[in-house]
Amino acid sequence: MRPPASTALLSTGIEGLDNILGGGLTPYRTYLVEGEPGTGKTTTGLQFLSDGARNGESVAYITLAETGEELQAVAQSHGWSLDGIHLHEVLPTEDLLQADQQYTMFHPSEVEMANTIALILSVIEERKPTRVVLDSLSELQLLADSPLRYRRQVLALKQFFSRRKCTVMLLDDRTAASADLQVRSIAHAVIQLEQAVKDYGAERRRVRVIKYRGKGIAGGFHDYNITRGGIVVHPRLVAAESRxxxxxxxxxxxxxxxxxxxxxxxxxxxxxxxxxxxxxxxxxxxxxxxxxxxxxxxxxxxxxxxxxxxxxxxxxxxxxxxxxxxxxxxxxxxxxxxxxxxxxxxxxxxxxxxxxxxxxxxxxxxxxxxxxxxxxxxxxxx
Ligand SMILES: Nc1ncnc2c1ncn2[C@@H]1O[C@H](COP(=O)(O)OP(=O)(O)OP(=O)(O)O)[C@@H](O)[C@H]1O
Ligand SMILES: [Mg+2]
Missing domain, CATH: 3.40.50.300 (P-loop containing nucleotide triphosphate hydrolases)
Known part of the structure; x- marks a missing residue:
């Protein structure tokens, strides 16, 4: 597989988002895409990977929450094929539902966290992807029993990915108990997706780049829509640019x-x-x-x-x-x-x-x- 040139920016697969990011994503960095359920994180992740797959890159979607079937359904609703995208489910097994599995000598989350991280690392070692999407971080946050452990694990993952020349999108649905800014501080850039429902009419969606280290971005909120075919971002007009x-x-x-x-x-x-x-x-x-x-x-x-x-x-x-x-x-x-x-x-x-x-x-x-x-x-x- 052909790795991307290290200087060129990577496209997110969403033209308007690339524009507000000042051209795209710096390769080999870890990015955070956060937003409440239904704001389009999975869709963003799939568009990012499809762009890589189109360029002949090896790409992997590691899902901790949605099943492969659910992801197929998202792709189908947009008329996409997931060919070329390696889907890897790291989901709790059905054994967890057995009564005798629910009582252990260890704190169950410690064992599960170690297993989950090991599974993620093995996929990367095996497939050597250049683009990875991890969906979603809140699962990891719930497994890590303390904020310290969570931060250390995400930092370790970031270093691991960077050494293996992976560009990573971490998706966070912000449903874990404590509102947490840890990953925002670790990520190279943070993209926030929001949706609001008005008294009348369709929901209004908007995106903001909260930070992007060492790069000029189009700040503030930009409207976006999810339509069949994916996310369309409408960059905010800057009057001075068109004079x-x-x-x-x-x-x-x-x-x-x-x-x-x-x-x-x-x-x-x-x-x-x-x-x-x-x-x-x-x-x-x-x-x-x-x-x-x-x-x-x-x-x-x-x-x-x-x-x-x-x-x-x-x-x-x-x-x-x-x-x-x-x-x-x-x-x-x-x-x-x-x-x-x-x-x-x-x-x-x-x-x-x-x-x-x-x-x-x-x-x-x-x-x-x-x-x-x-x-x-x-x-x-x-
Ligand atoms: N074909 C389509 N046309 C228009 N809108 C769509 C289409 N497919 C999905 N959507 C919209 O996209 C939204 C879901 O997007 P997505 O699954 O990417 O969100 P998410 O942020 O990953 O959600 P979750 O947190 O539940 O995983 C749905 O709420 C739906 O409104
Ligand atoms: Mg999702």
Whole structure:
């Protein structure tokens, strides 16, 4: 098997996560991925290993809690195959359920801890993997009867892995009794996954890199989603990075009197807010700008919060604006936004990455009740 070059950063298998990590993971280090149950640790681990397997590396998933079948089910739900990933279960045997096994002269955890560590080491010696995922640390923490023993064992594991040129992801579901910062201090970098449920809508997930030794990272929270196919991270926008100095053109509305009122049109690269009571023609005015841009061969994107796409197109047809034709020709993209399902980070990423690429005019059609969404969007980008 081909080991990775020592200087190149390793991909986590998740593009957005690599971006916020400043390019990826330094090889031969131990990383901690922590998050409550269901936040996507196993999925992250599998994506990291799949990336290695794709490069022809030997990779191993050592599971202390989930069975091989459960892992297969996770992979299947994303449409992945686990071929090329060595799955190794280090689970308590069914013998533990026998009554006579439940009373021993020794503290049972001491024996079990020693056995568990020995099994982990034997897998590494045998398979010589370059990437390892250990799922999950809370099992080890529960077996170690004292914080001192736990820390010593994790430190010893870290040294063992590093000497054998393994890059390791330790997964921690933080369910062990005491909230513990020991492993955070030992790990080279700590990635924290979080999820929160709002009163309405899908759960909101966000990721933060708590530390990364000797490396610049994109700090703060970044939204992510779990979809079929894996985790998608939407790195937070940094306004300063997208500022450019160039001569500004003016975009015309196609209504000479209005353009005259605005000193020639709206300036490219700026934001304009159209306000007015219901029925005063805000959406129609925005459509007018879009239609004028399309007529001059410019591309435009619209995001609709309240109105449906068909309503917008029907009204535009009635006003003879030709939005439908522009959409069919690919000059105009219209995206319906459901703020209950789409997180602010996801919306920003979609707007920047795809829908707005190469487009001169972008419009968002919203009512004041969506302002909290934009408030959070602004907060997310401070
Ligand atoms: N195909 C899929 N499409 C969308 N979401 C999915 C899909 N498969 C799994 N998920 C989501 O991923 C979540 C579980 O991810 P994962 O098993 O990686 O979490 P975990 O942090 O390892 O959990 P645990 O602590 O229980 O091991 C599920 O809660 C589910 O919402
Ligand atoms: Mg898991």
């Amino acid at each position: 450019t100095i160039r001569r500004r053109a003016q975009l015309k509305s196609g209504l000479p009197q209005l353009d005259q009122l605005m000193g020639g049109g709206i300036e490219e690269g700026t934001s304009t807010l159209i306000v007015g009571p219901p029925g005063t023609g805000k959406s129609s005015l925005a459509s007018q700008f879009v239609s004028a841009a399309n007529a001059q061969g410019q591309r435009a994107a619209m995001f609709l919060f309240e109105e449906s796409i068909s309503n917008l197109l029907n009204r535009a047809d009635g006003l003879n604006m030709g939005l439908r034709e522009a959409m069919e020709e690919g000059q105009l993209t219209i995206q319906q936004v459901d703020p209950a399902e789409l997180t602010p980070g996801q919306f920003a990423a979609a707007a920047c990455r795809g829908e707005l690429a190469g487009r001169q005019l972008g419009g968002v059609d919203l009512l004041d009740r969506q302002l909290p969404f934009f408030h959070r969007l602004a907060q997310a980008h401070v």
